[in-house]
Amino acid sequence: MTMTEQTVPPALSGRQTLPAEERHAAELAFLAAHDDGPRPPGWSLTPRAVVTFVCGSEGRTLELPGPRQAKGGDGPARFVIAPKFVGERSLVERCVVTLAGERGLLLVGEPGTAKSMLSELLAAAVCGTSALTVQGTAGTTEDAFRYGWNYALLLAQGPSRQALVDSPVLSAMRSGRVARIEEITRCLPEVQDALVSILSDRRLSVPELAGTPDALTPAAPGFTVIATANLRDRGVSEMSAALKRRFNFETVVPIADPAAEAALVRGQATAVVRRAGAAFGVDDAVLDALVTVFRDLRSGRSAEGWDVERPGTVMSTAEAVQVAASLGVAAAYLPGGDVLDLMPGHLLGVVRKDDPADHARLLGYWDGPVRRRAEDGSAMWRRLWDLRENLR
Structure with a gap:
């Protein structure tokens, strides 16, 4: 919640x-x-x-x-x-x-x-x-x-x-x-x-x-x-x-509804970027992927039902808001690049802050659900799979 x-x-x-x-x-x-x-x-x-x-x-x-x-x-x-x-x-x-x-x-x-x-x-x-x-x-x-x-x-x-x-x-x-x-x-x-x-x-x-x-x-x-x-x-x-x-x-427990969490992340991140003096310009598809990653790692199970090794850190909605806001600020003030390229690095910063072993767990998530979604034909997840090297 x-x-x-x-x-x-x-x-x-x-x-x-x-x-x-x-x-x-x-x-x-x-x-x-x-x-x-x-x-x-x-x-x-x-x-x-x-x-x-x-x-x-x-x-x-x-x-x-x-x-x-x-x-x-x-x-x-x-x-x-x-x-x-x-x-x-x-x-x-x-x-x-x-x-x-x-x-x-x-x-x-x-x-x-x-x-x-x-x-x-x-x-x-x-x-x-x-x-x-x-x-x-x-x-x-x-x-x-x-x-x-x-x-x-x-x-x-x-x-x-x-x-x-x-x-x-x-x-x-x-x-x-x-x-x-x-x-x-x-x-x-x-x-x-x-x-x-x-x-x-x-x-x-x-x-x-x-x-x-x-x-x-x-x-x-x-x-x-x-x-x-x-x-x-x-x-x-x-x-x-x-x-x-x-x-x-x-x-108080995490939000159960994925759509509600995605809407909240967008609203909160939009407010943060507005306070920074800019408009929020991150696509809904990117935010949906971001929220999906957080929910999968938080619960230890993907939306499709695949097992995921949970990191020791808390993958909270508040952290998702901060990553989304960072992407929004980057889109506003560092134009010319694809904000999706920045997502793996920000995720690594969230995951690795408590336990260095969580780095390997994030890589395992990339080799599991991210790769499988890419193989199923999703262009978004294919792009994220191609960015695996950004996690090193």
């Missing part, structure tokens, strides 16, 4: 990318006016509208009822909500129900399956901001989940509310919003466990401020946490059983 993107060219935004709440501001404003059903405390949209925002309106044109058109201000009275996540709607619905119950949500899956983007979209729709984010690393400390200090003020006046520096999690608790924690299993276990009491007691104490009203911060209604974790990181910093019990786990 993964997502689609709607981007704003840098000339309009002044930035390379925009957060989801700005990128899709018009849709969020429309959905807030369109659905006036019950909302959990602190939510910007109804749960039903959050699902529609992430999954789209399935091609239907949504229309504001007459009385609510005025409420919508200057925004459009009709809107087709674009899908932003390719996958099972039921997964998104379970995620939304988890958040509505103010329970922690943990999105797990292979790298490149858009866990972070789904987290961002959900946070933007639920509370209007995806910015309250902690990036988990081996160097992340408890301060990122709890609080820190402005040491100049601390030395000048001692512990005080003014000297306290809120973490993104504490800010989310105070305001009743969603805190996001990326790659939680990259954090050391003792750092992760700082979340146990926060998610169970729904409050955070500051012992240094004992005896003052600021010594205890209760979570405002609507506060919850969305975390992500890569399955490839399992065992790096394994979560404790106590922390696992505070989360509902949802697994």
Whole structure:
């Protein structure tokens, strides 16, 4: 599973990318006016509208009822909500129900399956901001989940509310919003466990401020946490059983439909090349071949049912987007050559980054499915077979 993107060219935004709440501001404003059903405390949209925002309106044109058109201000009275996540709607619905119950949500899956983007979209729709984010690393400390200090003020006046520096999690608790924690299993276990009491007691104490009203911060209604974790990181910093019990786990898997993945790769790559200031000029046939290679190597079986030796690296949709974008940039800025000639080299860069033995596996794929498709008369695969030497 993964997502689609709607981007704003840098000339309009002044930035390379925009957060989801700005990128899709018009849709969020429309959905807030369109659905006036019950909302959990602190939510910007109804749960039903959050699902529609992430999954789209399935091609239907949504229309504001007459009385609510005025409420919508200057925004459009009709809107087709674009899908932003390719996958099972039921997964998104379970995620939304988890958040509505103010329970922690943990999105797990292979790298490149858009866990972070789904987290961002959900946070933007639920509370209007995806910015309250902690990036988990081996160097992340408890301060990122709890609080820190402005040491100049601390030395000048001692512990005080003014000297306290809120973490993104504490800010989310105070305001009743969603805190996001990326790659939680990259954090050391003792750092992760700082979340146990926060998610169970729904409050955070500051012992240094004992005896003052600021010594205890209760979570405002609507506060919850969305975390992500890569399955490839399992065992790096394994979560404790106590922390696992505070989360509902949802697994985000690769896209099942080849056509949907190809369409997504084209859309994402087009957006990247647009941000680079050019038009995307890679043929659909080249993109289809690229996506086919990724899917075959990812699954260990070709579309025809032939066995394929899987490389150790993850052949994710996100990596396919990057290769397609590179081909698009090359077509725009290095004209005169055939971008298909560049594909084997880019694939080798993807495959070989984790295990040198994966080079041989890619060559084996060329000697297997690529050769057999070439022998079956496909001009595209014949050309790719002729480019085998580019893999050395």
